[in-house]
Amino acid sequence: MKLYSIKARASLNGKHISGAERIVPEERVFETIRWIEKKVEKKNFDSLNIKVELIKEKPILIEKSLPIVDIKFKNHEDANLKAVKILHRITGIPTERIKELIALIHTGASPEKKNMRGAMIVNLTGKRVEKDRFRGVRTTDVDFLDREKVIKKLLEKGFTERTADALALTTKNMHHPDIIAEYCISDEPDYLTGYISTKEKYYRFTPLKEFGNKNGGRIYFIKNSTDIDELYRFLEEKPVLIKD
Ligand code: PML
Known part of the structure; x- marks a missing residue:
């Protein structure tokens, strides 16, 4: 199973406003991005970064x-x-x-x-x-x-x-x-x-x-x-x- 790390960070004037970090299987990547959008849509931010990366190392369970x-x-x-x-x-x-x-x-x-x-x-x-x-x-x-x-x-x-x-x-x-x-x-x-x-x-x-x-x-x-x-x-x- 392919796993992805998703890291999101919203900030205003360089100050952290909201963030989220998830590890999800490939098929849940886009629903997780939508979940992040929902989390931040009403917040006042001037920068939003969402980083999605394939996890290459085997996770510890x-x-x-x-x-x-x-x-x-x-x-x-x-x-x-x-x-x-x-x-x-x-x-x-x-x-x-x-x-x-x-x-x-x-x-x-x-x-x-x-x-x-x-x-x-x-x-x-x-x-x-x-x-x-x-x-x-x-x-x-x-x-x-x-x-x-x-x-x-x-x-x-x-x-x-x-x-x-x-x-x-x-x-x-x-x-x-x-x-x-x-x-x-x-x-x-x-x-x-x-x-x-x-x-x-x-x-x-x-x-x-x-x-x-x-x-x-x-x-x-x-x-x-x-x-x-x-x-x-x-x-x-x-x-x-x-x-x-
Ligand atoms: C944080 O904001 O990162 C600290 C959260 C502490 C959570 C304590 C709890 O509700 O169990």
Whole structure:
């Protein structure tokens, strides 16, 4: 079966407005393009890029996405304290350092105190090791084999399409042997749910950020011995399909 990667990005004055990334069989390419058009047609953009590429590498097939543990908190401070606890247990990084890194995501982790374009990478000594602090690393080329089925199941449980995209992305991340945890908050000022992933669970916390905050991003926690070039190649190029 021929598979295609479809990546779409709409922007206004250079700022990202909407995006979508899918992996679909040949016969679904054009319906997916129409789905993207529908997603963006009412948005105000001055540039829309849709890139369709044949996937040449055999995708990794993952049977199951991470199980979701959904927890509501009184406020984002309490949720972040719990996040720090989980991340400290998994990584062994001192809690003060984890708090500093999380604070950077909430205030803008790039050198100009804006959102990074991709994720921050931190090793188990607590040191940032991404190649470029503006760009970070972006996880791409991942999708569910049957996205509609997964979305239906997630929506029935009260989750969102954003949950589906985040779950696919972090399931790919956790498949890499050297990524042991992730922290994420959205950069949408009114999307307050975020998550912490480990090899075992997707901890979905609401609220993990303060209402109105335009900052957001991800931290990938990796082993000290990680080959960074290989990690970038896996995250940015290796196609991954998730069954369920
Ligand atoms: C969820 O709903 O489970 C959290 C999704 C976080 C989405 C972060 C993003 O905007 O990419």
